[in-house]
Amino acid sequence: MADEKPHCKVVLATNIAKSLLEEVQDGLAKIGRKPLLVGFLSSTDPAARVYAEWTGKTANENGFAFELREIDREELEDALLDANNDAAVDGIIVYYPIFGNRQDQYLQQIVSIDKDVEGLSHRYIFNMYQNIRFLDHANTKKSILPCTPLAVIKILEYLRIYNTILPYGNRLHGRTVTVINRSEVVGRPLAALLANDGACVYSVDINDVQQFTRGEGLRKRRHEVHEKPGWTLENCLPISDVVISGVPGDKYKVPANLLRDGAVCINFSSDRNFSPDVKEKASIYVPAIGKVTIVVLLRNLLRIVQNKIDAAAEASRENVSEAVQTSES
C-alpha cells in the first residue's frame, strides 16, 4: 500500500477573520452609525506603528471610523482623559510599549472602562480570571475580553475545537491544551480562559509548567492552578490535543517530534514557533493570528457601542416609568 503525503490542513487567519467580519458587519448594520475608534501612538516601537496602520485599514474597510493621534508620551495621560470625556469617541486603543515599564500598566487603567476595546481594564481582567461573564446581574451586558486571547478562542471556535453540543461555558471539556508562554498579556489570561471553558491546560514557560483546570467533571466554577514539579514539554505535548505557542524571537521552535499525531497547532508569536515539519503530524496548523486579533478589536468596539445604546434605552425607559409614576401619584 503506497504512502500518501501527510494530511495537515493549514488554516489562514484571513479566512477566519472573514467569517468573524461577517458577524461584525451584521452587528454594525443594526447600530446604523459609524463607531469612532481612536488610536493613540506614543510608542517608538516600529511594530506599534505597523499595528496602528493595520487597525486603521481594517476599521476603514469595514464601516468603522478610525483616527490616529500621535502624542508625546508625557502628554498621553491628559490626551486619554480628554478622549474619555469626548462623547464622539466610542473606543480607545493605545499602542504599547510606551515607557516599557510599570507606567504602561498605569496608563492602561486610565482608559475609561466604557471605551476600553482592548479589554485591559482591571475589572475586565478580574472578570476574566474569575470566570464572570457579564457586567450586570441580569446577564445582558457581556464583559470585554482582551483581544489576543479572545482571538485564539475565536480561532478554536472556528476550528470546531469548542464542541457546541456541550453547554456554553463547558465546551472544551475533555480537551487537553498546552499554552507555551505565560505572559500577563496573552499566555496567562489565555490559559485561564481555556480552563474556565472546561479544558485541562498546561501553561508552560521557561521556568516551569502549571496546570489550569476546573477539576474532574468540571466541579469547580472557575479554574484553579497547580504546579507540576519536574514537568517539561516532554510531558505536556504528547498528551495535548491543542498546542498554542507565542514565544518571542525567531530562535524558538516547538519540538514536532513530541506532538501528538493529529494535534491542532496555533502560533501567536510574531515569529514562527513551529518549523515546517509540524505538518507531518498536525491535523490543523494556524501559522499566524494577527488578522483575527484586529477583527476581535472591532468586535469589542461594537459590543461596547451596543452596551452604551442598551444602557441609554434602559435609562430612557426608566425615566418614562418614573414620569408615569410621578403623574399618577
Add this chain to the structure above:
Amino acid sequence: MADEKPHCKVVLATNIAKSLLEEVQDGLAKIGRKPLLVGFLSSTDPAARVYAEWTGKTANENGFAFELREIDREELEDALLDANNDAAVDGIIVYYPIFGNRQDQYLQQIVSIDKDVEGLSHRYIFNMYQNIRFLDHANTKKSILPCTPLAVIKILEYLRIYNTILPYGNRLHGRTVTVINRSEVVGRPLAALLANDGACVYSVDINDVQQFTRGEGLRKRRHEVHEKPGWTLENCLPISDVVISGVPGDKYKVPANLLRDGAVCINFSSDRNFSPDVKEKASIYVPAIGKVTIVVLLRNLLRIVQNKIDAAAEASRENVSEAVQTSES
C-alpha cells in the same frame, strides 16, 4: 470555592434518531413512493422478534412499508431467493441468529446486494475494510455500511466528534478511541471504520489489544492493524477521548476510574456497560443506541432505492443516446 456537581451531558438515542429521521424523511419525499422493506423471522431468539417489531413500528411511522415474513428456517433460503427476484421488494432484513453457526454467514450472502439494507454482503464488508466508499468509478453510488457500526458513526457525527472543518474521510484525525468488543458483527468493523476516518483506535477484547490506525499524518490510504503486546484497558482508557463498549451480559462494567476526564462514552451493548459513576468523569454519555440503529437501517434502504432509481435513469439516458446514434448512422 464551593464544588458543583459533575458536568456530564447524557444524550439519548431518541434525540439523535430524531435528527437523522428528518434527513431520511427529506430523502423519502424526493422519491415520492413508499419503499417496501421485508423482514424475515426464522429465529427463536425473543430479542430477534423484539427487533423485528421495533423495525416495523419505526418503518410504518416514517412512511416506509414493512412486511414481516415468518418462515421455517429450512425454507428461508428459497424465501430469500424469491424476495431477491420480486421487483416489489426494495429491501430485505433477516433477523439473526437462526442456526447460530456458520450457516448464518452463508445465508447473509444469499440476500441480493441490491436489497441488502444491513450491509452484510461480502462486497460491502470488503469495501468497508478497504476504505472504498463508492460502488462505481464515478463516485456517485455510496457503498452500504453495516447498521450498528454506522449508527455509532452517526452518533459521533451528532456529538461533533467528527470535525467538519477537516476534509471528508479524515474527520477523526487526532481522536483516540477505545472500542471494547471485537466481534465480526460490530466491534471489528467499527474499529476499522473509525480508523479509516482518521482515528487512532484501540480495539480491546478479552484476549488482547490491537491498534487500528492510518499512521502518523494519516499517510496510509486505509487502516493497518498492530498488536499491542501486554496492553490492557489500563493503557487504553486514560488516553482515549472516546470509549465505545459493547460487551454482552450485565456483569461487565468499564472501570470509570481509568477514564480520561471529559471522555465521550457510548454503550452499544443491550446491557449497560457503564455504571452510573461514568457521569463523574465523562463529558458526554450515550447509554444506548438501538433507536439510532433502526433509523440507519431505513437510511440504508433509502440509499438502495435511490441507487436503483439513479441506475434506471442512467440506463434510459443510454438507451436514448443509442437510439439517436442508430438513427444518425
